Amino acid sequence: GGNPMFGHPGVGNGQSLDTPLGKMLRINPRQADTRGTVSANGAFRIPPGNPFPDGTVPEIYSYGLRNPFRFSFDRGTGDLWVADVGQNDIEEVDHVTAPGQNFGWHVKEGTFLFDAGGFQLKGSRSDGFPFANSPGSPANLVDPVAEYDHDDGTAVIGGYVYRGASMPGLSGHYVFGDTSRRLNNGQGRLFAFDADHRSAVTADNTIVELRDAPLDFQLIGFGQDSAGELYALVFGVPGPNGTTGAVLRLSQSGS
Known part of the structure; x- marks a missing residue:
């Protein structure tokens, strides 16, 4: 800090x-x-x-x-992934592969x-x-293995490498997000990149947005159940209050 x-x-x-x-x-x-x-x-x-x-x-x-938020272990490989919130311009995802x-x-x-x-x-x-x-x-x-600047968000939210069964197109992808496209406007974003087959060149990682439009909430975290399915933790604007909080299960369109 x-x-x-x-x-x-x-x-x-x-x-x-x-x-x-x-x-x-x-x-x-x-x-x-x-x-x-x-x-x-x-x-x-x-x-x-x-x-x-x-x-x-x-x-x-x-x-x-700077501000790891959050970290998770890949249930398939045991690898450790960390989302680190930036300060002025850059949000990043780090892959911890060795001590020190x-x-x-x-x-x-x-x-x-x-x-x-x-x-x-x-x-x-x-x-x-x-x-x-x-x-x-x-x-x-x-x-980092992936990064983006503040034209695309404000604070990275770490997630999980997807190992569930309901979204086969995301198998082996690190699913994460950003709390809001602009501060306090309730436009959380969902991202993913291929963790299993990512490029050895850090800057060449491709980050894909998982929705055609941002969420109508601010994103604050992710959860994973015993089957490897993922959930997004969200709340309304301007912040957590009353009954604005919700848990959203991630699924493919139409499922």
């Missing part, structure tokens, strides 16, 4: 291994499982395989994130170089300055 009135601190929460903020944390809360080391507060254990077991925050599994990966915030936003002091992308607002073209920038930062 960082205070929008003053930009960001020199290191930033996402790049600092001395704070749990801006991270994915991995813990084992099961008291009967004695693998790993006991946490500082004694409430859980640090699983073997965490990348920074001797660090200030041994719970850290991956870092360089650094997804770049606040050095970059999506695949674009981020000027933390100036509180904006390098270059123009619409396309930024590709991080890969930035000499002297940190190495080994992991790019």
